[in-house]
Amino acid sequence: MTAVNFPSSPSNGDTLISGNTTYTYNSTKTRWDAVTTVSGIQLNSLSVGAEAAASGDGGIAYDNTSGEFTYTPPVSAGVETKTYAYEGALEVHTGVKRLYSARTYTLSSVDAHLATAASGASVTINIKKNNVVVATLSLGAGSTSSLSNAFSVGLTQGDYLTIDIAQIGSTTAGTDLYLTLTLTQ
Numbered sequence: 606m607t608a609v610n611f612p613s614s615p616s617n618g619d620t621l622i623s624g625n626t627t628y629t630y631n632s633t634k635t636r637w638d639a640v641t642t643v644s645g646i647q648l649n650s651l652s653v654g655a656e657a658a659a660s661g662d663g664g665i666a667y668d669n670t671s672g673e674f675t676y677t678p679p680v681s682a683g684v685e686t687k688t689y690a691y692e693g694a695l696e697v698h699t700g701v702k703r704l705y706s707a708r709t710y711t712l713s714s715v716d717a718h719l720a721t722a723a724s725g726a727s728v729t730i731n732i733k734k735n736n737v738v739v740a741t742l743s744l745g746a747g748s749t750s751s752l753s754n755a756f757s758v759g760l761t762q763g764d765y766l767t768i769d770i771a772q773i774g775s776t777t778a779g780t781d782l783y784l785t786l787t788l789t790q
Contacts (some may be wrong), residue, residue, distance in 0.1 A: 720781035725776025
């Protein structure tokens with residue numbers, strides 16, 4: 606480290622620069638106060654700006670004049686979930702409640718849950734589009750869930766889905782069926 610040669614009779618406010626440090630004389634305190642400067646980027650030079658509108662695959666941008674980062678979220682495909690519940694002991698049932706499609710969607714997955722598993726045989730569920738079976742789920746005897754059943758069933762505006770319970774178990778019926786249908790645009 607190089608020695609700093611301070612003036613012998615400084616006046617208040619006098620400055621002396623040595624390397625990256627600026628010294629300023631404070632006559633009230635009878636001392637030199639030091640401020641070290643660093644060239645290049647410093648943490649206090651950075652900031653995060655307001656989130657930009659969703660665009661493409663999204664990203665993070667940096668403005669090297671202002672030191673500001675801006676986050677742009679990706680445009681996400683519209684995803685909606687719909688639920689179906691059949692409470693109590695299951696019975697073989699032809700669905701009459703219709704879930705109408707308000708726009709073009711793809712039924713991309715269905716998750717099924719039972720509060721109590723069926724015994725002796727599986728629970729079988731048919732998903733119908735416009736009264737035609739397009740997907741079948743099976744929850745094996747003793748099982749209470751069937752997750753991430755991937756489908757690709759196209760729906761257009763005005764199409765409807767119904768749920769049929771085709772099999773309920775043989776020894777003991779399952780209870781409280783809950784379905785979560787995932788629709789993507």
